[in-house]
Amino acid sequence: MSSAPFHVVIIGGGISGLSTAFFVMEEAKERQLHVQCTVVERDSRWGGKILTNQTDELLIEGGPDSFLTSKPWAMELCRTLGLEDQLIPTKVENNRIFSLCRGVLRELPQGLLSFRPQRVETLVSGGLLSWSGLLRMGAERFWPTSSAGQSEETLGSFFRRRFGAEAFDYLIEPLVAGIYAGDADELSMEATFPRFKELEQEHGSVIKGMRAAQAKAQVGATPRSPGSTPSLFVTLRNGLGTLIEALTQRLIGHGVQLVTGCGCQEIQASLQNKGKFSVLLDNDTMLNADAVVLATPAFRTAEMIRQFEPEAANILEDIPYASTATISMAYPTELVEAHIRGFGFVVPRKEQRPLLAGTWTSLKWPNRSKKGETLIRCYVGGRGRQDILERDDRELVNTVQQELQSIVNISSPANYTEVHRWMQGMPQYVIGHQARVAKIRERLLPWPLLHISGAGLSGIGIPDCIREGKRVATSLVQSFLSKAVPTS
Numbered sequence: 001m002s003s004a005p006f007h008v009v010i011i012g013g014g015i016s017g018l019s020t021a022f023f024v025m026e027e028a029k030e031r032q033l034h035v036q037c038t039v040v041e042r043d044s045r046w047g048g049k050i051l052t053n054q055t056d057e058l059l060i061e062g063g064p065d066s067f068l069t070s071k072p073w074a075m076e077l078c079r080t081l082g083l084e085d086q087l088i089p090t091k092v093e094n095n096r097i098f099s100l101c102r103g104v105l106r107e108l109p110q111g112l113l114s115f116r117p118q119r120v121e122t123l124v125s126g127g128l129l130s131w132s133g134l135l136r137m138g139a140e141r142f143w144p145t146s147s148a149g150q151s152e153e154t155l156g157s158f159f160r161r162r163f164g165a166e167a168f169d170y171l172i173e174p175l176v177a178g179i180y181a182g183d184a185d186e187l188s189m190e191a192t193f194p195r196f197k198e199l200e201q202e203h204g205s206v207i208k209g210m211r212a213a214q215a216k217a218q219v220g221a222t223p224r225s226p227g228s229t230p231s232l233f234v235t236l237r238n239g240l241g242t243l244i245e246a247l248t249q250r251l252i253g254h255g256v257q258l259v260t261g262c263g264c265q266e267i268q269a270s271l272q273n274k275g276k277f278s279v280l281l282d283n284d285t286m287l288n289a290d291a292v293v294l295a296t297p298a299f300r301t302a303e304m305i306r307q308f309e310p311e312a313a314n315i316l317e318d319i320p321y322a323s324t325a326t327i328s329m330a331y332p333t334e335l336v337e338a339h340i341r342g343f344g345f346v347v348p349r350k351e352q353r354p355l356l357a358g359t360w361t362s363l364k365w366p367n368r369s370k371k372g373e374t375l376i377r378c379y380v381g382g383r384g385r386q387d388i389l390e391r392d393d394r395e396l397v398n399t400v401q402q403e404l405q406s407i408v409n410i411s412s413p414a415n416y417t418e419v420h421r422w423m424q425g426m427p428q429y430v431i432g433h434q435a436r437v438a439k440i441r442e443r444l445l446p447w448p449l450l451h452i453s454g455a456g457l458s459g460i461g462i463p464d465c466i467r468e469g470k471r472v473a474t475s476l477v478q479s480f481l482s483k484a485v486p487t488s
């Protein structure tokens with residue numbers, strides 16, 4: 001349609017940047033629009049937080065290990081990339097999660113995550129809640145909505161208000177705040193779990209709202225084990241790295257220029273020349289671009305746009321990030337099998353332990369370790385708990401092994417350990433987050449072909465990043481179409 005190609009430069013080769021590039025090229029092809037695309041990644045590998053390491057018959061996820069099925073965008077992308085037959089559900093037979101309560105693991109009732117907990121009395125008999133705590137939790141259905149619900153509030157405020165302090169501390173806090181490695185008394189309900197507030201407003205109760213929504217929901221084509229309910233999470237048989245490989249292969253097929261091991265220092269733009277951007281790379285190469293997408297952590301994005309948009313840069317810098325680490329450990333199965341069951345456990349902040357959570361990886365997913373070996377992954381750090389990351393890898397492993405000894409009585413050292421640190425890796429959507437994002441978008445209005453995406457702004461989960469990639473790609477292609485000069 002157009003004579004010269006539009007050039008899009010995407011900075012950041014995590015799932016946000018790669019999926020944006022993929023959707024740009026797919027949509028451009030469909031619209032017969034001539035688009036050239038370059039993706040620039042500072043690291044020597046693609047994937048950002050998605051990092052799968054396969055060693056000696058162990059499959060280790062350094063970052064995310066799965067994605068939610070209730071948000072369809074990741075599953076859809078896998079299908080489009082031909083990975084559908086590689087999507088695997090969790091091992092249904094081990095579907096149990098525990099919460100650490102006064103140093104002891106207590107099983108969370110089945111169905112808790114979907115607000116249909118079964119055998120709730122086990123919360124009391126299992127020692128997680130007192131009778132009064134259980135009654136207060138159940139009273140959520142009849143609990144009045146309050147004026148606090150009208151304004152922005154923290155996760156802590158909302159869930160304590162609706163379900164009571166006890167249920168919050170041991171059931172809800174480690175599950176919801178844990179996703180962000182965050183502090184529930186800082187995270188914004190509106191920016192993290194807006195649906196719960198909507199349910200409260202619409203139905204007067206979260207429980208009533210969830211049940212109404214479930215009654216309406218259709219059972220989708222989510223992978224599941226025979227005879228089971230759809231898996232809440234899925235992953236790929238050979239790890240999430242498969243998704244990154246498939247994406248980069250498709251991008252190569254589309255002729256996208258993939259640059260690794262060289263970051264972007266700065267974007268240069270001026271309103272006089274606002275149709276164009278200059279992208280200065282670490283090796284002093286300058287790329288000319290019609291459009292730029294910054295799919296990088298917010299504080300990195302700030303550095304790159306400061307020269308021409310200092311106010312937006314300041315706001316981006318105000319988005320806090322938490323640091324975490326994952327510690328994967330392989331044990332001889334016979335030494336651990338008597339001690340572990342289920343998918344793993346979460347650790348409420350109230351317990352004041354160094355661990356955030358532990359996953360019995362080999363019990364949660366198939367094909368993660370060779371026969372006779374069991375893979376375990378622990379998660380440490382997070383908002384207010386990141387001092388632990390000052391320890392070196394050996395000390396971290398020792399700390400985690402001491403924790404496992406104290407919690408599940410695993411006393412033998414692991415055969416193999418692998419530590420992945422994610423310094424400033426987890427954006428924190430604290431109170432005011434949505435207002436910040438709105439201000440950033442407002443500041444960028446004079447630059448319709450500059451997009452800021454990535455987990456720092458509009459959703460930290462893999463499906464959210466992909467949804468955002470598609471939104472940005474559609475917007476770019478629309479803008480190009482409106483500028484394209486039809487050829488005769």
Ligand SMILES: Cc1cc2nc3c(=O)[nH]c(=O)nc-3n(C[C@H](O)[C@H](O)[C@H](O)COP(=O)(O)OP(=O)(O)OC[C@H]3O[C@@H](n4cnc5c(N)ncnc54)[C@H](O)[C@@H]3O)c2cc1C
Pocket residue numbers: 011012013014015016017040041042043047048049050062063064065066067068262263264265295296297300304324325326422425426453454455456459460461462463465
């Ligand atoms: C330990 C951990 C566990 C998680 N578990 C899950 C999970 O189970 N499920 C789930 O859905 N989500 C999970 N998440 C969240 C999810 O993995 C991330 O939010 C998501 O992968 C972020 O993708 P992104 O592309 O936005 O950012 P990133 O993956 O951070 O990618 C940004 C990229 O930009 C690059 N970059 C930075 N600056 C520059 C520059 N100047 N020039 C060029 N490149 C640059 C970086 O090197 C990086 O590769 C987890 C996150 C962590 C840390």
